Amino acid sequence: MASWLSALARTRKLFSDALSKLWKGGAPEGVTLDELEENLVRADVPVPLVGELMAHLHREARRGGPEAVAVLRKQLRAALGHHADFAWASATRPRAILIVGVNGSGKTTTCAKLAHLAKHSGQRVLLAAGDTFRAAGVEQLKWWANHLKCEIVAGATGADAAAVAFDAAAAAQARGSDVLLLDTAGRMHTKTPLMQELQKVATALAKKMPGAPHEVWLVLDATLGQNALVQARQFHAAIPLTGAIIAKVDGSSKAGFVFAVARELGVPIRFIGLGEGEDDLQPFDAGHFVAALLGDEEKSAAS
Numbered sequence: 001m002a003s004w005l006s007a008l009a010r011t012r013k014l015f016s017d018a019l020s021k022l023w024k025g026g027a028p029e030g031v032t033l034d035e036l037e038e039n040l041v042r043a044d045v046p047v048p049l050v051g052e053l054m055a056h057l058h059r060e061a062r063r064g065g066p067e068a069v070a071v072l073r074k075q076l077r078a079a080l081g082h083h084a085d086f087a088w089a090s091a092t093r094p095r096a097i098l099i100v101g102v103n104g105s106g107k108t109t110t111c112a113k114l115a116h117l118a119k120h121s122g123q124r125v126l127l128a129a130g131d132t133f134r135a136a137g138v139e140q141l142k143w144w145a146n147h148l149k150c151e152i153v154a155g156a157t158g159a160d161a162a163a164v165a166f167d168a169a170a171a172a173q174a175r176g177s178d179v180l181l182l183d184t185a186g187r188m189h190t191k192t193p194l195m196q197e198l199q200k201v202a203t204a205l206a207k208k209m210p211g212a213p214h215e216v217w218l219v220l221d222a223t224l225g226q227n228a229l230v231q232a233r234q235f236h237a238a239i240p241l242t243g244a245i246i247a248k249v250d251g252s253s254k255a256g257f258v259f260a261v262a263r264e265l266g267v268p269i270r271f272i273g274l275g276e277g278e279d280d281l282q283p284f285d286a287g288h289f290v291a292a293l294l295g296d297e298e299k300s301a302a303s
């Protein structure tokens, strides 16, 4: 299982190189904040937030305030806001969770990791391979289902994605599943017909299962940094999201974009992908995230 500290190493390098040169308390002699400012921008922390952080750090430096890291920790933590843990147990059964995102963002792998988490929370999970574009996508999820010993239903390649969703909802009801995790094909956020297809998938689920989809989670690729935010807005406009999942944080030096997601998208960040294994998806924890960015050994090691 990857730790937050190791997964965030690449982004942290940008933070800590500059941070190590800042004041540690007492008189802020020889303080250089410019390098930190530049590195925060390179780590894809949104520019308005960098501006706020810098104004704060300059103020604290002038008045000989607390250690720079302490100032930053408090500000970064506040900038992320609150992200309540997702409760798997629910009176609604089955609960349909739709996983959406652009091509290659990490949807199928994330579905598998979510199935693993849900199973460990005592849920009976049904995976549904709704990527009807690519046979390989279905095979990939089948491999995971076999590996995780999880039930799966799959649509035929070329089938109508909405029909597959309807059948998956029926199967979840018939089998008494607690959670239905529906993987979808990757789609470009700029392609209107593909985005409309998502709405049809949602409608088909609701036809069989009133109130479904109960959750719509967007998987974002952290290696894209803030470019992913444009996608997020478009997906949110096409189908109301109830959460975001940040995948591939371990391969990214731009994890600062998570602050933009937290501030601008208006939905909770539910989970974070810290590696490729089934154990490498964890509930998003703002405290752990900031601790790992700043290299706080104890807090991030506790995860």
Ligand SMILES: Nc1nc2c(ncn2[C@@H]2O[C@H](COP(=O)(O)OP(=O)(O)OP(=O)(O)O)[C@@H](O)[C@H]2O)c(=O)[nH]1
Pocket (backbone or CB within 6 Å): 101, 102, 103, 104, 105, 106, 107, 108, 109, 110, 131, 137, 184, 185, 186, 187, 247, 248, 249, 250, 251, 272, 273, 274, 275, 276, 280
């Ligand atoms: N390092 C790392 N790799 C990840 C993570 N999540 C997914 N991946 C990898 O990213 C690649 C793409 O993942 P998929 O799950 O196939 O992505 P997808 O969104 O389903 O792709 P399409 O169905 O083609 O749109 C795979 O090689 C995954 O192993 C993560 O958190 N960390």
Ligand SMILES: [Mg+2]
Pocket (backbone or CB within 6 Å): 107, 108, 109, 131, 137, 184, 185, 186
């Ligand atoms: Mg896929």
